[in-house]
Amino acid sequence: MTEVPIMTLDEIEDLAYRALVAAGTSDANARPVARATAATEADGIVSHGLAYVPIYCEHVRCGKVDGLAQPSLSRPAPSVVAVDAVTGFAHAAIDLGFEALIPTARDQGVAALAVRNSYNCGVLGYHTWRLAVEGLLAIGFTNAPASIAPVGGRRAVVGTNPFSLAAPDGAGGAAVLIDQSASVIAKSEIMKHAREGLLIPPEWALDPDGHPTTDPEIALKGSMAPSGGYKGVGVALMVEIMAAAMTGATLSVNASPFSGTMGGPPKTGQFFLAVDPGVTSGGLFAERLAVLVEEMREQKGVRVPGDGRRAARRRAERKGVAVDPATLEKVNGWL
């Protein structure tokens, strides 16, 4: 019989915080990452919860992320907030930006936050969700090291570049939370197949010549297939333009890897738009969104984006989260 440790969300946050600080992260940088780690475990996204903390710690140690960075904020225009993360954690830079973004969006109706010289922001939908909690409609974009080739090409130009939209439910949550990357499958799935000596479906990835492959080792030398062909590349390009070109961050083609310890800081970017839905819709937003959600929920077998995370969060708040003992051991190794 195996015993699986169950942790409360506060315990998860505290553990993540202590590991990050032990690795050399300042209090101001460790707290937002620890808070996001607990929220991500609550949402049931195991890959980016505690399992990611040892990677963060290692990246602080090797200098891929500056644990002591002090992000700096500027207001280049009345409705725009810009934050230079100065190669520190994205979370602290985004938090600093949100403090200005939220009241600005309420005053102006719409506001933008551009974050540059940043790092992997973890689960993008965690950040947009927090804007929805504040009653704002949020769209977020973040780029990642290049792994997807444009259709017809062989060389990767864009990353798995996710976008996220969070639509507020008017009651401190998100009625809809879209959070999706541009590839058919996460790269980690291909790495897992390679480790286990399994073939991959031909629609997952391309070899270095741009042809479909079922060999995960060859796939890792080639590129990830975009979800939805050229239209998937179109979405990834939108994200790239918003997260990198519109922020002055580093393009995916020039960004150092998010994994491993080589290459220095990736200096990627995040871009957020926050809109007051009552203002743009003349007060009709809540009713329209409720009907849209109901049209989906009425259909058996249909999933409303965000439902899974919300259900997991409610469960986690009541019962805590079961944590993989191997993960726990790795995190504890940093204390």
Place this chain on the structure above:
Amino acid sequence: MTEVPIMTLDEIEDLAYRALVAAGTSDANARPVARATAATEADGIVSHGLAYVPIYCEHVRCGKVDGLAQPSLSRPAPSVVAVDAVTGFAHAAIDLGFEALIPTARDQGVAALAVRNSYNCGVLGYHTWRLAVEGLLAIGFTNAPASIAPVGGRRAVVGTNPFSLAAPDGAGGAAVLIDQSASVIAKSEIMKHAREGLLIPPEWALDPDGHPTTDPEIALKGSMAPSGGYKGVGVALMVEIMAAAMTGATLSVNASPFSGTMGGPPKTGQFFLAVDPGVTSGGLFAERLAVLVEEMREQKGVRVPGDGRRAARRRAERKGVAVDPATLEKVNGWL
């Protein structure tokens, strides 16, 4: 030997204008539609150029669009422009909104335009492109009558709902113009296969039970397949939330058809975001975008979104556009 009539862009605009006015459209509403018609022919998008004018005329005649509508503008917040199209043409409503949106985006750094009680806006990328011509980064969303079911469902909830992003080249044009719908294929292609008695590929559409079909007649009773499965539905949902819920327009599920004469005005919506790229990027936008475009263009066989339209436009400005005689006859029928 067949002679194909060649028309200049001015001649196309003039012809479209006269047909629209003859059908009962006011000067103020006919001019923006005629201008878009010429631009769309210039861009090589035959389906939405002169071929669409007889449909516009018929819709003015039957009341699906009010040819005499006077769109009204309001400023519900400093960075937000809202326009009620009062069931008139989207083009006039968008033009009225852009007059306020463009200076607001320059002053505030970012601005939003919400258009409600609107109609089919033609090619969405025509509108975002015009914002790029003004040096602004533009994102646009528009919804359409429901034709795509959420994955796992059987009933359509969202339309082919396109989004568009236009990135300015700083020289009066767009360096990148993304303009894509959410379905694998345009519905008109399925209708064409039905007329010609041809089967369709199984990935194009679903039958009324939500299963793939190769019979175009059955497909037309079912739903359109989303490009990229659930991620394609996610993109269409983002568009639906922005174009309908965020504007107070009619949801796709409640919108009357864009085709035919039944059902009255569709009252759909458009949402545009305009951002000053120099402001958000600290002046780095142009360089970043140039490198991104070059990374794609260097690869043989890769198409940069917008290249096709730009090349067609340059050709059309020099040599005019070859117009299908049958289309010309139909448009002339309205004079």
